[in-house]
Amino acid sequence: xxxxxxxxxxxxxxxxxxxxxxxxxxxxxxxxxxxxxxxxxxxxxxxxxxxxxxxxxxxxxxxxxxxxxxxxxxxxxxxxxxxxxxxxxxxxxxxxxxxxxxxxxxxxxxxxxxxxxxxxxxxxxxxxxxxxxxxxxxxxxxxxxxxxxxxxxxxxxxxxxxxxxxxxxxxxxxxxxxxxxxxxxxxxxxxxxxxxxxxxxxxxxxxxxxxxxxxxxxxxxxxxxxxxxxxxxxxxxxxxxxxxxxxxxxxxxxxxxxxxxxxxxxxxxxxxxxxxxxxxxxxxxxxxxxxxxxxxxxxxxxxxxxxxxxxxxxxxxxxxxxxxxx
Amino acid sequence: xxxxxxxxxxxxxxxxxxxxxxxxxxxxxxxxxxxxxxxxxxxxxxxxxxxxxxxxxxxxxxxxxxxxxxxxxxxxxxxxxxxxxxxxxxxxxxxxxxxxxxxxxxxxxxxxxxxxxxxxxxxxxxxxxxxxxxxxxxxxxxxxxxxxxxxxxxxxxxxxxxxxxxxxxxxxxxxxxxxxxxxxxxxxxxxxxxxxxxxxxxxxxxxxxxxxxxxxxxxxxxxxxxxxxxxxxxxxxxxxxxxxxxxxxxxxxxxxxxxxxxxxxxxxxxxxxxxxxxxxxxxxxxxxxxxxxxxxxxxxxxxxxxxxxxxxxxxxxxxxxxxxxxxxxxxxxxxxxxxxxxx
Numbered sequence: 241x242x243x244x245x246x247x248x249x250x251x252x253x254x255x256x257x258x259x260x261x262x263x264x265x266x267x268x269x270x271x272x273x274x275x276x277x278x279x280x281x282x283x284x285x286x287x288x289x290x291x292x293x294x295x296x297x298x299x300x301x302x303x304x305x306x307x308x309x310x311x312x313x314x315x316x317x318x319x320x321x322x323x324x325x326x327x328x329x330x331x332x333x334x335x336x337x338x339x340x341x342x343x344x345x346x347x348x349x350x351x352x353x354x355x356x357x358x359x360x361x362x363x364x365x366x367x368x369x370x371x372x373x374x375x376x377x378x379x380x381x382x383x384x385x386x387x388x389x390x391x392x393x394x395x396x397x398x399x400x401x402x403x404x405x406x407x408x409x410x411x412x413x414x415x416x417x418x419x420x421x422x423x424x425x426x427x428x429x430x431x432x433x434x435x436x437x438x439x440x441x442x443x444x445x446x447x448x449x450x451x452x453x454x455x456x457x458x459x460x461x462x463x464x465x466x467x468x469x470x471x472x473x474x475x476x477x478x479x480x481x482x483x484x485x486x487x488x489x490x491x492x493x494x495x496x497x498x499x500x501x502x503x504x505x506x507x508x509x510x511x512x513x514x515x516x517x518x519x520x521x522x523x524x525x526x527x528x529x530x531x532x533x534x535x536x537x538x539x540x541x542x543x544x545x546x547x548x549x550x551x552x553x554x555x556x557x558x559x560x561x562x563x564x565x566x
Numbered sequence: 567x568x569x570x571x572x573x574x575x576x577x578x579x580x581x582x583x584x585x586x587x588x589x590x591x592x593x594x595x596x597x598x599x600x601x602x603x604x605x606x607x608x609x610x611x612x613x614x615x616x617x618x619x620x621x622x623x624x625x626x627x628x629x630x631x632x633x634x635x636x637x638x639x640x641x642x643x644x645x646x647x648x649x650x651x652x653x654x655x656x657x658x659x660x661x662x663x664x665x666x667x668x669x670x671x672x673x674x675x676x677x678x679x680x681x682x683x684x685x686x687x688x689x690x691x692x693x694x695x696x697x698x699x700x701x702x703x704x705x706x707x708x709x710x711x712x713x714x715x716x717x718x719x720x721x722x723x724x725x726x727x728x729x730x731x732x733x734x735x736x737x738x739x740x741x742x743x744x745x746x747x748x749x750x751x752x753x754x755x756x757x758x759x760x761x762x763x764x765x766x767x768x769x770x771x772x773x774x775x776x777x778x779x780x781x782x783x784x785x786x787x788x789x790x791x792x793x794x795x796x797x798x799x800x801x802x803x804x805x806x807x808x809x810x811x812x813x814x815x816x817x818x819x820x821x822x823x824x825x826x827x828x829x830x831x832x833x834x835x836x837x838x839x840x841x842x843x844x845x846x847x848x849x850x851x852x853x854x855x856x857x858x859x860x861x862x863x864x865x866x867x868x869x870x871x872x873x874x875x876x877x878x879x880x881x882x883x884x885x886x887x888x889x890x891x892x893x894x895x896x897x898x899x900x901x902x903x904x905x906x907x908x909x
Binding site for chain 2: 388420447491492495
């Protein structure tokens, strides 16, 4: 991470979160810069949600260093933690389970003010919040079950925005939504990000979403980072075989790509209870060798801002092995 | 793969659900053909009727649902009039189905080998199945190997919960293929899987078609997946097919304004910096379908004529589309802007 640290909002160093034998997050170094949209990509079991929750201190005790704007999150007292949580908000994956079914939208939107004892002149009105997420004022009197999936997602976003946060963590913001509703949510998040100068951490398994919104992309595999870098580098010139496998498996709506699809990752993600030694991806990687099975790779800078954890990145790059047929 | 006799022919199919005193038509004017050895994709957003279609073809509609018009013919035989006993012969042997969640289809209390053997026996006469256990088990192991279950010899004695989601879906596919059906209906089979596993299952389905000539009706909300797997595609909206054609032409030059919008709504890195296409409003409720074109209220090209008679499903360049813009007899007057946008 050679970037000027003045721009860093969140700094993670050797972050570890184990649940008993499950090593959900197992040594992650990552910076999130002020004003950027960072896409955190990984398949189920990669630890991406746990990592995000650790930043918000929603994952219980976590090892390693988590600095938010210079402050160590792991050591905050309850008062400071409450202040932090006003600056950082989470948009949950399933709005129907995160919004209480017994409360009307108007109450759900203003509840954060009650909980945080926000002075009346610092509050947005319900109408303002609904307007921000492009919902009509009539929605205020509705209950969550009366909303469509897309509308509920917007209420979740409005609720997160109520406290004027600077940093928004969105967990699978479009999963479960139909194509057109998902597009509307992504457009909205993009607009709000620009208008309000938000920093986003978007957690998703969907590379198309990340390709569309993210400035930088971090790829997780079994609790560790495989690759991180500027979106265009990671997508066009992936340095890690796992990133290349994800991109190759991506089903884009373009029939001409069919002939170019290659299947690079065999088998399935192993259990995080007993991750493979050495490089965690070696059990599925066509390029793994003895060293990969023995020695865990460290993140190395392979191009400006692009870091890859693979012993063989130089050889693979020189041979063009990970080039996608596009 | 195309040009063969239709294996499955759905013609003017209508399905109605009864809800108290009200009846909702969930599927209307549904017509399609699946040819032998072909992979036909059915795409649409939630509520478009795609799962009702598969349930109707399998004759597995919920108790309050009924086929109220049209026909479903398999190899020329009408399925609508079949008795339960005849249907059992068709299901499994002629048409098999796999679902999004294999756990709901596998019995958790039996070893998968037992289930794979029983499925074969169920379609044999009592006499012919005698003494075949060893042979049927061997076939089960073969099939598991073919769908990519490692150590099938040993894994055949495991229970469903001992397999991962991707492996369970493979087992379902093995189960479906054991009776060598001519048609496999796959309803969102990869929607619950991670992308690398999804790619593996798509590869498997594609290989099965090539090697065994199994025709597949692939139902999905994911246009990307459909574009990678299918030969032809039917796009559905509010209970009707609105566009049908070979995958390359539909994805490269969609005709129906709904298909156009749907494709424009998919995020991808090529669209960075640009806003995604959104479709104003919502899918109309089945209880309150608009007059005329069902997409009219959300369509940027709408004219008065679209709110009159229902648009016909007309042929255009070997494709079909349910839109007045393409029907010279509809009275729709294509303005210059529309012409430009659709050509």
